[in-house]
Amino acid sequence: MEGGAFDGARAAELTAELRRSFDSGRTRSYEWRAAQLKGIARMIEEKEADIMAALHDDLAKPQMESFLHEISLAKASCTFALKELKRWMKPEKVPASITTFPSSAVILPEPLGIALIISAWNYPFFNLTHVGPTLMGKWNYVSEFRLLSIDPVIGAIAAGNAVALKPSEVSPATSSLFAKVLPTYVDNSCIKVVEGSISETTVLLEQKWDKIFYTGSKNVGRIVMVAAAKHLTPVTLELGGKSPVIVDSNVNIKVTAKRIAVGKWGSNNGQACIAPDYILTTKAFAKTLVDALKITLDKFYGKDPLESADLSRVVNDKHFSRLTNLLNDQNVSGTIIYGGQWDEKRLKIAPTLLLDVPHDTLIMDEEIFGPVLPIITFEKIEQCFDFIQSKEKPLAAYLFTKDKKLEEKFVQTVSAGGILINDTGLHFANPHLPFGGVGESGIGAYHGKFSFDTFSHKKAVLSRSFAGEASARYPPYTQQKQKI
Numbered sequence: 001m002e003g004g005a006f007d008g009a010r011a012a013e014l015t016a017e018l019r020r021s022f023d024s025g026r027t028r029s030y031e032w033r034a035a036q037l038k039g040i041a042r043m044i045e046e047k048e049a050d051i052m053a054a055l056h057d058d059l060a061k062p063q064m065e066s067f068l069h070e071i072s073l074a075k076a077s078c079t080f081a082l083k084e085l086k087r088w089m090k091p092e093k094v095p096a097s098i099t100t101f102p103s104s105a106v107i108l109p110e111p112l113g114i115a116l117i118i119s120a121w122n123y124p125f126f127n128l129t130h131v132g133p134t135l136m137g138k139w140n141y142v143s144e145f146r147l148l149s150i151d152p153v154i155g156a157i158a159a160g161n162a163v164a165l166k167p168s169e170v171s172p173a174t175s176s177l178f179a180k181v182l183p184t185y186v187d188n189s190c191i192k193v194v195e196g197s198i199s200e201t202t203v204l205l206e207q208k209w210d211k212i213f214y215t216g217s218k219n220v221g222r223i224v225m226v227a228a229a230k231h232l233t234p235v236t237l238e239l240g241g242k243s244p245v246i247v248d249s250n251v252n253i254k255v256t257a258k259r260i261a262v263g264k265w266g267s268n269n270g271q272a273c274i275a276p277d278y279i280l281t282t283k284a285f286a287k288t289l290v291d292a293l294k295i296t297l298d299k300f301y302g303k304d305p306l307e308s309a310d311l312s313r314v315v316n317d318k319h320f321s322r323l324t325n326l327l328n329d330q331n332v333s334g335t336i337i338y339g340g341q342w343d344e345k346r347l348k349i350a351p352t353l354l355l356d357v358p359h360d361t362l363i364m365d366e367e368i369f370g371p372v373l374p375i376i377t378f379e380k381i382e383q384c385f386d387f388i389q390s391k392e393k394p395l396a397a398y399l400f401t402k403d404k405k406l407e408e409k410f411v412q413t414v415s416a417g418g419i420l421i422n423d424t425g426l427h428f429a430n431p432h433l434p435f436g437g438v439g440e441s442g443i444g445a446y447h448g449k450f451s452f453d454t455f456s457h458k459k460a461v462l463s464r465s466f467a468g469e470a471s472a473r474y475p476p477y478t479q480q481k482q483k484i
């Protein structure tokens with residue numbers, strides 16, 4: 001969208017245009033959906049260098065991380081949707097019931113209409129979603145990534161909706177790249193990008209949408225839900241939370257340390273919704289774990305991590321002050337056992353480990369969303385479970401153990417958006433699993449077919465012939481009929 005302030009009148013114009021386009025019926029066809037998905041795939045391929053540059057401007061993101069976590073295979077999300085689309089669109093035949101005999105019944109997925117997608121800044125383009133055979137031919141390791149902004153757009157288009165995307169103003173380079181480039185690859189009367197911050201989002205939220213998909217903090221999630229309630233608009237809220245990691249003593253400690261470290265610092269330097277927020281372990285095992293994490297971090301980022309090109313910076317001054325204030329708390333600063341350095345000019349904070357931070361500190365209350373990792377110890381591993389259960393339900397919960405009974409207990413008793421055993425972050429990577437929160441970490445889910453479902457209404461369709469008349473159904477309800 002170009003020219004002038006984006007106010008209520010422009011928001012109303014935009015929704016009216018989207019609604020006209022949707023009502024014309026053209027977003028419903030397989031051909032339209034497939035053409036838009038192909039356009040997005042082409043955009044990602046042709047604009048890879050610009051995307052890398054924008055991500056570097058916004059986050060000083062290492063190229064490899066941009067490639068692995070954001071760029072490489074958002075195309076794969078399109079490819080996956082394109083491959084599955086015909087199957088997803090098919091009516092699902094369900095059994096007829098004796099009461100309706102003779103009849104046939106199907107569930108027909110239909111587009112909801114016009115969808116608003118509001119996204120967060122931390123993975124402004126893509127997100128890791130799949131580990132498997134490489135699509136690019138270059139890497140054997142991680143091979144499917146999605147855009148945090150574009151991934152829900154892919155779902156909305158696959159489901160046949162018209163869409164407006166509002167990327168985050170906190171990653172301005174990526175947001176403006178989206179606004180400039182996306183409309184040139186897709187049907188611009190049905191797919192729009194609106195740049196802006198609170199005021200633009202507020203006027204967008206005042207409009208009547210058929211679906212709102214929001215990724216971000218829970219406080220704004222509440223604002224979104226209140227706005228949606230006015231029009232009874234369904235919402236998906238992809239929120240955050242404090243994702244815990246339990247480390248048992250029965251583990252491969254080297255692999256454990258590497259997988260925790262890459263999930264925390266190798267992912268936007270901790271600025272990821274499913275990054276480990278804190279570790280829980282036993283007092284007896286803490287030293288082994290801390291030593292292994294220190295060795296791993298030294299190997300990953302060297303003795304002077306602020307100089308490492310492999311660590312993203314903090315996104316802006318506001319988040320930098322928030323994080324350094326958390327560390328400056330007297331009750332916290334004394335618990336730093338590794339790291340703790342920062343460079344205000346370059347907005348860099350080194351990977352930092354804290355041991356046995358008091359539980360009533362702010363850092364143990366709010367989502368850290370940065371490179372600081374507290375380790376909390378208990379006498380017994382079971383107490384770690386109680387600790388998690390005393391908190392709000394997290395977006396992700398991780399357990400490292402070889403003990404199958406402990407694993408079973410974790411899976412059965414810990415409630416979280418998703419659970420991962422013996423790794424971090426990678427559950428996000430399976431497009432056959434739903435990704436979303438529970439309780440305060442979110443409402444609804446997406447990825448793969450779940451994205452399609454999130455933006456679809458499952459319409460119940462029952463079809464009868466004129467045969468099969470049962471007179472008992474119709475008044476007058478004579479005594480004879482009541483005997484049947």
Ligand code: NAD
Nearest residue numbers: 119120121167168197198201216217220238239240241273
């Ligand atoms: P945020 O809530 O500050 O911003 C998200 C979006 O909301 C932005 O587009 C912003 O413009 C808009 N916004 C901000 N304030 C608003 C207001 N008062 N009224 C209307 N709109 C407003 O979140 P963020 O800082 O961009 O992202 C960080 C949070 O997002 C963390 O909690 C993180 O865990 C969560 N997150 C979740 C996921 C997920 O998939 N579940 C992914 C990434 C981030």
